[in-house]
Amino acid sequence: MYAKILIIEDEKDLIKGLKLNLTDEGYEVEYALSGLSGLEKALKYKPDLILLDIMLPEMDGLDVCRKLRQKKFASPIIMLTAKGDEIDKVVGLEIGADDYITKPFSLRELLARIKAHLRRTQRKKDVISDVYSFGDVKIDFIRFKISCKERSYSLTSMEMDILKYLISHSGEVVTRENLLDKIWGFKSSPTTRTIDNHILKLRKKIEEDPAYPRYILSVYGEGYRFMG
Numbered sequence: 361m362y363a364k365i366l367i368i369e370d371e372k373d374l375i376k377g378l379k380l381n382l383t384d385e386g387y388e389v390e391y392a393l394s395g396l397s398g399l400e401k402a403l404k405y406k407p408d409l410i411l412l413d414i415m416l417p418e419m420d421g422l423d424v425c426r427k428l429r430q431k432k433f434a435s436p437i438i439m440l441t442a443k444g445d446e447i448d449k450v451v452g453l454e455i456g457a458d459d460y461i462t463k464p465f466s467l468r469e470l471l472a473r474i475k476a477h478l479r480r481t482q483r484k485k486d487v488i489s490d491v492y493s494f495g496d497v498k499i500d501f502i503r504f505k506i507s508c509k510e511r512s513y514s515l516t517s518m519e520m521d522i523l524k525y526l527i528s529h530s531g532e533v534v535t536r537e538n539l540l541d542k543i544w545g546f547k548s549s550p551t552t553r554t555i556d557n558h559i560l561k562l563r564k565k566i567e568e569d570p571a572y573p574r575y576i577l578s579v580y581g582e583g584y585r586f587m588g
């Protein structure tokens with residue numbers, strides 16, 4: 361199936377050009393001319409990727425992005441920024457954008473970024489099946505095993521669930537609250553210390569030197585970030 365791309369942009373000529381080229385590349389393309397209609401369309405149409413302009417009528421692109429993430433919209437969002445736009449990486453990351461491209465951009469550059477982001481999300485979807493490896497570590501989700509160089513350990517189902525969640529959010533900050541919510545659910549109420557203990561155990565199985573982790577990093581005051 362072809363990936364669906366939603367363009368939220370108020371410059372009609374730009375939309376026309378993008379739609380033509382993206383359709384040529386085999387993508388299914390939808391567009392919206394204002395922030396508000398873009399937000400509605402994104403939630404209804406569930407695109408695999410969004411190209412989002414910042415200066416938009418009704419609701420600006422930053423708000424659209426923020427609202428989409430609040431509503432757990434997970435596909436990559438590439439912001440289309442004009443040269444003078446007061447936006448930097450930090451602002452973008454805070455509101456949940458994945459990437460930026462400054463206008464005027466080259467079509468080739470844009471297509472390359474789109475492909476890279478779609479590949480990344482596809483990889484995340486593939487991960488959770490049976491085997492996943494990174495560095496010297498190999499996780500066998502079917503046999504509940506993890507091996508790192510010559511060492512091999514079994515995983516508890518809790519550790520597996522945590523690993524799966526971290527892997528499927530690779531590169532992102534995962535808060536302790538996210539983990540409590542996703543892994544334990546609302547029924548039980550473990551403390552955040554429980555999570556930290558599980559992470560410590562996982563690190564002993566994964567990391568060469570658990571005191572200086574390479575894969576499950578701590579993000580001060582937030583939680584963890586998986587890099588693998």
Ligand code: CA
Nearest residue numbers: 370413415416
């Ligand atoms: Ca605009």
